[in-house]
Amino acid sequence: xxxxxxxxxxxxxxxxxxxxxxxxxxxxxxxxxxxxxxxxxxxxxxxxxxxxxxxxxxxxxxxxxxxxxxxxxxxxxxxxxxxxxxxxxxxxxxxxxxxxxxxxxxxxxxxxxxxxxxxxxxxxxxxxxxxxxxxxxxxxxxxxxxxxxxxxxxxxxxxxxxxxxxxxxxxxxxxxxxxxxxxxxxxxxxxxxxxxxxxxxxxxxxxxxxxxxxxxxxxxxxxxxxxxxxxxxxxxxxxxxxxxxxxxxxxxxxxxxxxxxxxxxxxxxxxxxxxxxxxxxxxxxxxxxxxxxxxxxxxxxxxxxxxxxxxxxxxxxxxxxxxxxxxxxxxxxxxxxxxxxxxxxxxxxxxxxxxxxxxxxxxxxxxxxxxxxxxxxxxxx
Amino acid sequence: xxxxxxxxxxxxxxxxxxxxxxxxxxxxxxxxxxxxxxxxxxxxxxxxxxxxxxxxxxxxxxxxxxxxxxxxxxxxxxxxxxxxxxxxxxxxxxxxxxxxxxxxxxxxxxxxxxxxxxxxxxxxxxxxxxxxxxxxxxxxxxxxxxxxxxxxxxxxxxxxxxxxxxxxxxxxxxxxxxxxxxxxxxxxxxxxxxxxxxxxxxxxxxxxxxxxxxxxxxxxxxxxxxxxxxxxxxxxxxxxxxxxxxxxxxxxxxxxxxxxxxxxxxxxxxxxxxxxxxxxxxxxxxxxxxxxxxxxxxxxxxxxxxxxxxxxxxxxxxxxxxxxxxxxxxxxxxxxxxxxxxxxxxxxxxxxxxxxxxxxxxxxxxxxxxxxxxxxxxxxxxxxxxxxxxxxxxxxxxxxxxxxxxxxxxxxxxxxxxxxxxxxxxxxxxxxxxxxxxxxx
Numbered sequence: 128x129x130x131x132x133x134x135x136x137x138x139x140x141x142x143x144x145x146x147x148x149x150x151x152x153x154x155x156x157x158x159x160x161x162x163x164x165x166x167x168x169x170x171x172x173x174x175x176x177x178x179x180x181x182x183x184x185x186x187x188x189x190x191x192x193x194x195x196x197x198x199x200x201x202x203x204x205x206x207x208x209x210x211x212x213x214x215x216x217x218x219x220x221x222x223x224x225x226x227x228x229x230x231x232x233x234x235x236x237x238x239x240x241x242x243x244x245x246x247x248x249x250x251x252x253x254x255x256x257x258x259x260x261x262x263x264x265x266x267x268x269x270x271x272x273x274x275x276x277x278x279x280x281x282x283x284x285x286x287x288x289x290x291x292x293x294x295x296x297x298x299x300x301x302x303x304x305x306x307x308x309x310x311x312x313x314x315x316x317x318x319x320x321x322x323x324x325x326x327x328x329x330x331x332x333x334x335x336x337x338x339x340x341x342x343x344x345x346x347x348x349x350x351x352x353x354x355x356x357x358x359x360x361x362x363x364x365x366x367x368x369x370x371x372x373x374x375x376x377x378x379x380x381x382x383x384x385x386x387x388x389x390x391x392x393x394x395x396x397x398x399x400x401x402x403x404x405x406x407x408x409x410x411x412x413x414x415x416x417x418x419x420x421x422x423x424x425x426x427x428x429x430x431x432x433x434x435x436x437x438x439x440x441x442x443x444x445x446x447x448x449x450x451x452x453x454x455x456x457x458x459x460x461x462x463x464x465x466x467x468x469x470x471x472x473x474x475x476x477x478x479x480x481x482x483x484x485x486x487x488x489x490x491x492x493x494x495x496x497x498x499x500x501x502x503x504x505x506x507x508x
Numbered sequence: 509x510x511x512x513x514x515x516x517x518x519x520x521x522x523x524x525x526x527x528x529x530x531x532x533x534x535x536x537x538x539x540x541x542x543x544x545x546x547x548x549x550x551x552x553x554x555x556x557x558x559x560x561x562x563x564x565x566x567x568x569x570x571x572x573x574x575x576x577x578x579x580x581x582x583x584x585x586x587x588x589x590x591x592x593x594x595x596x597x598x599x600x601x602x603x604x605x606x607x608x609x610x611x612x613x614x615x616x617x618x619x620x621x622x623x624x625x626x627x628x629x630x631x632x633x634x635x636x637x638x639x640x641x642x643x644x645x646x647x648x649x650x651x652x653x654x655x656x657x658x659x660x661x662x663x664x665x666x667x668x669x670x671x672x673x674x675x676x677x678x679x680x681x682x683x684x685x686x687x688x689x690x691x692x693x694x695x696x697x698x699x700x701x702x703x704x705x706x707x708x709x710x711x712x713x714x715x716x717x718x719x720x721x722x723x724x725x726x727x728x729x730x731x732x733x734x735x736x737x738x739x740x741x742x743x744x745x746x747x748x749x750x751x752x753x754x755x756x757x758x759x760x761x762x763x764x765x766x767x768x769x770x771x772x773x774x775x776x777x778x779x780x781x782x783x784x785x786x787x788x789x790x791x792x793x794x795x796x797x798x799x800x801x802x803x804x805x806x807x808x809x810x811x812x813x814x815x816x817x818x819x820x821x822x823x824x825x826x827x828x829x830x831x832x833x834x835x836x837x838x839x840x841x842x843x844x845x846x847x848x849x850x851x852x853x854x855x856x857x858x859x860x861x862x863x864x865x866x867x868x869x870x871x872x873x874x875x876x877x878x879x880x881x882x883x884x885x886x887x888x889x890x891x892x893x894x895x896x897x898x899x900x901x902x903x904x905x906x907x908x909x910x911x912x913x914x915x916x917x918x919x920x921x922x923x924x925x926x927x928x929x930x931x932x933x934x935x936x937x938x939x940x941x942x943x944x945x946x947x948x949x
Contacts, residue, residue, distance in 0.1 A: 136765035138763050138764060139795065139799055139808060183747075188613065188615075189612055191581060191584070195583075195585050196584050196585075196591070197588060199584065199585040199586065199589040200592035201588075202575070202589065203588065203593035204593060207592075221578055225577055309809055309811050310795070311809045311834070312766075312809075352596065353589075353593040353595060357551055358573050358574075359568060359573070359574045359575075360575045362577050369574075370522075370568060419836055419837070
């Protein structure tokens with residue numbers, strides 16, 4: 128029986144194109160990247176699209192330079208983004224620390240592929256979850272968002288720019304080859320985006336310190352290099368003025384600030400979808416492309432009379448603890464499917480009440496976790 | 509001098525410069541200050557980017573902007589700053605250590621020709637960490653990490669940068685007259701400018717080696733390196749050239765938005781796999797099918813797999829078509845499977861063995877298929893494609909499949925071809941559709 132189609136216009140694009148479009152929509156004015164599958168097409172789209180938008184996109188000599196170029200451009204006032212995959216993130220590590228230290232807004236896309244090392248360059252994985260959390264020395268908080276669809280890749284990249292400007296931090300978008308290189312029918316115009324966040328710069332004539340805050344969680348305004356103020360930026364421990372300091376009190380004050388500005392905003396940064404079912408004994412917590420299989424598994428279990436709730440996370444870091452605790456409340460079993468050997472499960476385990484069983488459904492063989500696998504290994508039936 | 513707005517770009521607010529007595533860095537920085545005074549630049553428009561090492565202590569003694577980043581990476585920050593805000597004057601202070609660890613950036617800054625001035629405070633060892641050897645330690649030189657004497661050769665920073673394309677390079681001694689003017693010349697050069705300035709490290713290199721100020725010239729000579737202005741060429745500055753070209757290119761094409769114009773008959777998601785060989789246009793044929801489905805109101809996903817050496821081996825595309833949003837994109841149990849070449853068969857042989865009886869398998873009739881429970885339809889693709897046009901095997905097979913599957917009208921497939929493919933390709937593929945239909949009629 129012929130059925131009438133859905134009456135809306137759709138595009139057929141891959142996740143990497145959606146990421147680039149989300150970035151441009153957010154006002155990205157600088158991109159630097161080094162070729163690496165499965166992130167290379169982000170570089171290609173940027174090289175083609177950004178010049179006409181008044182931006183600069185360039186291929187760097189290596190991943191270290193990609194980050195350095197972006198940090199420089201961001202501090203000169205451009206919204207900047209770079210993109211890579213596992214081996215490249217390893218090389219980004221040190222400069223991510225610098226961006227935290229210098230309070231530099233920056234968006235970093237990690238299109239995850241099967242690792243470690245070169246791994247399977249053209250295959251998907253989600254093996255960089257805890258690596259994202261602890262990506263640089265010092266162990267300070269990170270913000271990381273994980274899209275599940277091409278549409279979310281667009282939305283979360285846009286939001287990543289907002290968060291990076293709002294908190295003056297590098298924000299990581301954790302994509303996956305399975306999203307970035309999969310073409311999907313999608314209506315980007317139908318995606319509701321939050322208002323655009325622009326960089327907060329000092330008012331005219333205002334006295335400026337590059338790291339000024341009254342209370343630790345306050346995010347300092349940022350004066351661009353070449354702006355009204357002479358400014359300092361340093362990789363070394365520094366005071367609010369950006370001058371080197373060895374004073375333990377001043378050093379701790381800055382560390383508390385880097386920590387508090389993100390931790391105090393955990394609930395505001397938290398993006399998630401909670402689909403609760405009354406009296407559910409089981410909760411499935413998922414993120415990224417695997418959450419699509421999880422949604423199907425939960426539906427199937429419900430269709431077969433089981434009571435199962437679902438929590439899908441778009442924000443992975445800072446861990447949306449309130450949402451997780453609230454969703455966990457009252458369930459006896461928590462199932463966490465992941466395309467790694469059980470990384471985010473660690474966060475769930477530490478938040479789960481005593482007696483609640485946390486079950487990982489884990490696979491890292493380059494293939495997607497299927498709804499059937501989640502049902503069987505998660506014991507949903 | 510007195511009527512100049514800026515009489516110095518240095519500040520003594522932080523006290524005296526922190527360098528060891530006799531260290532060459534202080535004089536170099538005073539010469540840099542003189543150069544800035546000569547240029548009378550607005551300090552808010554000047555950035556001193558400093559690397560790690562003793563020279564990295566310098567930036568905050570200037571009244572300009574200061575950027576102190578990670579070891580060896582100063583040129584990358586400088587390049588980002590300059591491209592982000594072209595009106596900035598960006599001066600990089602680096603040691604010989606930074607030129608080693610940041611060697612790739614030195615080569616590429618020279619090659620790229622962004623308008624930066626790189627001043628190397630070259631004292632042949634790492635002063636900040638105890639006097640270890642660097643890329644410029646002369647052969648035979650004694651350092652903390654060359655107890656046998658330096659066996660490695662010294663890098664000629666200028667020759668290296670010039671070899672990589674540096675348009676302006678100067679080598680001199682930090683105690684020479686006229687250094688400030690050389691720095692002015694470097695800053696005025698519209699492109700990458702390098703000053704390799706040889707100095708004494710009085711804490712480490714001097715006491716470990718029989719050495720003094722006068723010896724610096726002999727040292728340069730002994731390494732076979734040259735002094736003076738070693739390159740002064742014109743080549744388009746990267747940023748200016750980029751901006752000029754960017755201004756000339758048109759905005760990108762608007763995205764292709766597909767509005768449904770046909771009806772479909774799908775009750776549930778269908779998975780279709782097409783396996784062919786490199787150069788058979790498998791990917792684009794399947795994309796056209798996806799767009800035809802979208803013209804019929806369906807949702808679609810497509811994944812492609814092929815070797816890194818793309819002109820060899822298999823080309824495999826997996827497509828889902830569904831009346832509802834698609835969640836799980838892998839195709840564990842295909843509804844339709846099309847094999848159009850030997851390479852495609854080779855890649856999918858074990859998969860074909862596992863196909864369910866409900867799967868329709870369309871295969872070129874020249875292929876030797878393994879045992880399978882799928883319902884097989886043989887198609888004479890090779891002769892058909894020969895008749896229609898090279899590279900049309902995929903579209904012929906898809907049209908044959910669509911004719912039998914009746915997921916949506918063949919008109920939708922034809923429209924997708926004529927709307928979204930280049931005219932010359934569309935012409936062949938429209939014939940291929942007719943041929944595919946004919947093969948199963």
